[in-house]
Amino acid sequence: MRLKMPQKLLKTAHYIELGSYQHWPVLLPQRIRLYTYEQAPLFLRENPYITDGYRAHLPSKLCLKSIFILSNETVNIWSHLLGFLLFFFMGVNDLSSLLPASRANREDYVIYAIGLFCFQVCMLCSVGYHLFSCHRSEKTCMRWLALDYAGISVGILGCYVPGIFYAFYCNAFWRQVYLLTVLSMILAVFCAQVHPSYLSNDWKVIRMTIFSCVAGIGVIPALHWVWLNGGLTSDIVQLFFPRVIVMYLIAGSAFLFYITKIPERYFPGQVNYLGASHQLWHILVVFMFYWWHQTAVHIMHFRHSQPCPTWSRKS
Numbered sequence: 001m002r003l004k005m006p007q008k009l010l011k012t013a014h015y016i017e018l019g020s021y022q023h024w025p026v027l028l029p030q031r032i033r034l035y036t037y038e039q040a041p042l043f044l045r046e047n048p049y050i051t052d053g054y055r056a057h058l059p060s061k062l063c064l065k066s067i068f069i070l071s072n073e074t075v076n077i078w079s080h081l082l083g084f085l086l087f088f089f090m091g092v093n094d095l096s097s098l099l100p101a102s103r104a105n106r107e108d109y110v111i112y113a114i115g116l117f118c119f120q121v122c123m124l125c126s127v128g129y130h131l132f133s134c135h136r137s138e139k140t141c142m143r144w145l146a147l148d149y150a151g152i153s154v155g156i157l158g159c160y161v162p163g164i165f166y167a168f169y170c171n172a173f174w175r176q177v178y179l180l181t182v183l184s185m186i187l188a189v190f191c192a193q194v195h196p197s198y199l200s201n202d203w204k205v206i207r208m209t210i211f212s213c214v215a216g217i218g219v220i221p222a223l224h225w226v227w228l229n230g231g232l233t234s235d236i237v238q239l240f241f242p243r244v245i246v247m248y249l250i251a252g253s254a255f256l257f258y259i260t261k262i263p264e265r266y267f268p269g270q271v272n273y274l275g276a277s278h279q280l281w282h283i284l285v286v287f288m289f290y291w292w293h294q295t296a297v298h299i300m301h302f303r304h305s306q307p308c309p310t311w312s313r314k315s
């Protein structure tokens, strides 16, 4: 087959292993071949409602170049790549203008840096997975998938750290208790991810349960914070509790799209490239992180302008 091809085409073609086809010419960058669900390798067949647009069997270089072609991963890649840039520039803005203007102390700088760094790590791990899930080696794809999951844990950590720090600003004891609890919880999730079965389909439910627990357990410090601050009628609770509710609503709807595979479940093959549940999940995650960062800004301003009550002890 190779010998019969025109010389000009040979120069621009890249030959890759393709299952039963021995060599398949792939032209760069627009001519990377896309596969249907049935043609895609088994480990990529995770969502039968996405019927086409799969990249597969590519070497690293072509995985990278495939960022510029329209596949069923394009929106997934770009949404979190732009999300990464958003949090990177927000970090630059925080450290160079927002925090100095708010007369922030060293602790504020550390907390903001940790939060936004976690968000950026989460975005990049996700970009990496969606970019390299088409790699010809299944082992490489699985490593990126593990990193994507690890990135979600880091992202959740990035929400907890500023949330707990400012919620328990006036109560050093509980602040330390909750920060340590969250850190050990995330560490435990990392340990679970090392388990050889963690990425298998059999563990799908366990994976989802772990993530919902890690995110949902935040309800405990939230309610404790309401109680410590004098209940639902107190000023600070009235100001910030609705923001916490909105945060959980965004997280809940993001997770719902993720597990239910809506809307493609009702329109199989119609939203392969645009509008699929995973894309909605990605966009909602970016929005959730952004919302939580803005909440941290508000509560920091509140705490800087209103001294801690006399019953509390600020560390």
Ligand SMILES: [Zn+2]
Pocket: 076, 126, 130, 278, 282
């Ligand atoms: Zn994703």
